[in-house]
Amino acid sequence: MTPNVENAPPERFDLRTGTLIIGAGACGLVAALSASESGQNLLVIEADPVPSGSTALSAGLIPAAGTKIQQAAGITDDAARFARDIQTKAYNENEQALVELLTNNAAEVIDWLCERHALPFSIVTDFDYPGHSRRRMHGLPSRSGGELIDALRSACEREDLDIICNRRAITLYLDQDQILGVAVAGPDANVETIACDRLILACNGFGGNRALVAEHMPQIERALWFGHSGNRGEAVLWGEALGAGLRNLSAYQGHGNVAHPHGILITWAVITEGGVQVNRNGHRFWNESQGYSEAARAVLAQPDGEAFAIFDGRIATIAGQFEDFRRAETSGAIKSSETIEELAKALSLPPAALEQTIREIPVNGTDQFGRFFNKTPLTPPYKGVRVTGALFHTQGGLRVDSSARVLKADGTAFTNLYAGGGAATGVSGRGDSGYLSGNGLLSAVVLGRIAGRNT
Template sequence: MAHPDIAAPLPEYDIEVGTLVIGAGAAGMIAALRAYETGQDVLVIEADPLPSGSTALSAGLIPAAGTKLQQEAGIEDSATLFAQDIQKKARGENEQALVDVLAHNAAPVIDWLMQTHGLPFSVVTNFDYPGHGRRRMHGLPTRSGEELINALRGRIEHLGIPLICERRAVTLYAQTGRVHGVQVMRPDGAAETIAAQRTILACNGFGGNRQMVSRYMPEINESLWFGHDGNNGDAISWGEKLGAATRHLGAYQGHGNVAHPHGILITWAVITEGGFQVNAMGQRFWNEAQGYSEAARAVLSQPQGYAWSVFDARIANIARQFADFKNAERQGALIWADTLDALDEKCGFETGSLRQAVAARPAQGEDNFGRTWSEQHLNGPFCAVKVTGALFHTQGGLDIDPKSARVRMKSGELFQNLYATGGAAVGVSGTSDSGYLSGNGLLAASVLGSIAGLG
């Protein structure tokens, strides 16, 4: 694979387009749809045989405040409350202007995708996500990122927007703050050149590049990589060579609830609805209410680097709205027992371990780990899933102007025609894993994709 490179502009190119989008994940395809609607000549290129990216590996949920769906469900929410939740989770480490842009534009993007493109979103109304003060997660029927990718791809194809797969961008032709074109490689090794009036980097982050992970987030270097292998840091590499500014490269989304060894994501709803985690000895070890991103490090720090998530049949029924959870059931990842003592035996714990863990929970108020409980009693049959921690995607990236999604130079000036969205751009998760609020990745992908596409 060729390394991301920068070269001087060419005198001529094989083809010319108005807007070139590099990457066909959610961010790239949303950008393409927006650009198409404004009459731009659009081309999307994708390195993989089919659009996928990190979106396809996610639950496909986009948080938004003030949507028509929320109003119909009787949920009172606002962009101001949403922005406050984002900043609270990230301890105020985000650029406020970026937070405000994302919080205020998320609802219009959801409404647009529904009304103009027919995507059948609905609000998750039967459980809460950590850090969100309102129920504002929007997803498609299967709560699957793959369904979201396929729906967006369907709209791209229906509208006749050119999307060419198996074309990896390797070189940006640039000079004095302007990108003139791109060189792409075909599967047969031949090169093609594309001139573009605007270039949108939607080629995701760098979680699949172990050298960059070791450099910027060494604490998660040994974790399972659960993202898309195309997250190899091309946008950051190009940006550094062009003199672009970067921000929060140590930020990432982890997840401490990946079924092991099955490699299937278990929704964090099994925890928020009253479940908990124990280590290999059947003992609780942390405050699970902090969030699933922090859970990756918490779980990996335990003996043998795994834990067990424990919940009951009521919670499992809630989790079954997610395709991943049903897949985990089919793959045999869930262990069931009528009593906690029987579950101890099946999991290899000393008898009474889980009873002790449950007994230590107060009916209401804080436990010894600082987790606040309400009346969420567990009743048999009980379930346990062996899980490990994983790196899902990076949250730092190229610094951008929030109003336009144009990339900033280190000097503070903006590139004339270079844009970044999704994992290629800085997100709103602060400087580490603990600032990640559920849905931050697709929030940035959808809103910044829409802004970049509009130009």
């Protein structure tokens, strides 16, 4: 069913609630927890049988500056530094007010989730993410988005919050600039109507809508879609119908290190700690230090749209803190050999070319692509995995104000419509190169917190 907007509401709604939240990913569940603190009546609807969304497919890492966890670890950081890092990565293409809104509120969200809802966050301290000038990536023990969404769902259950699954919103009912309610379709195609005083769109982006991807980001159209299939772009389509402000629809997070054909994310730590990517000819082809989002296009431009991440046992130990990496090892996606020649044969690469490539990696120096190496040279056992480029999620969407209310095209706000996460404009500039690690979950949890608190 195509999402639409109607100006003629039903004579009678089937249900009524105070705050209605569409989507039970990180944004929607954080919004629910936040809204519940004021004691207001709320309802979350989710299209899937159980809450998961793009959050469950991520590493579950949330960047924040100035948290109590950072302070306890002796890390000096602040929101202004974080904001500069975001704008530098995005070539200052973001609205400064939005960047400051997210960075100024991120620490409070992490501290609140830890103290009020007992989420056991800790900081990734054994490697650095490209573009972050401080170690500020907060994650749960398994470093997986699955654990994060499960923890948020459990927190909602402890608060006795209502989450109804297998319900996809298909229609918004509008009276001038106020949302009156929605129509939702269940698994049996029955349609129910829900009246609400406030509506929060937490239904993520449009990466699963191939027509919208082709329209707004054709350069990544043929990439593996690694996001959630439910990301069909309802927020963008409703926004267009409502006359809402939309921004940076060409922005997205790619990833050039997804095990192929296994479809398992390989953490970029295998590269930042001294690993490299080579093509099927055994040759390096770009400056991998630019970031994993840019890597998607770089990898897809290689023969057969694939590459091979080459690293070693030391790096694999660091990467092993991520559940996805351990799963890739178990599945046999990651090959291991005592010599480069043996590794090349295991990966069906030309041994002589790969050996020369590894020999040419500088020690405390800069290579021909402009990448500076200051890590320990690769040593046995050598590791490798075949990877491809993927589209993870879109970063453009509805413009929001400091209360997370959706703005019209003229800059004025809708009375009772809010948005966060992938439904809202992010802070990743206008393409793929502006994505700073964690931008997606940053927008999800901060705008979710603000929207819930202000509804």
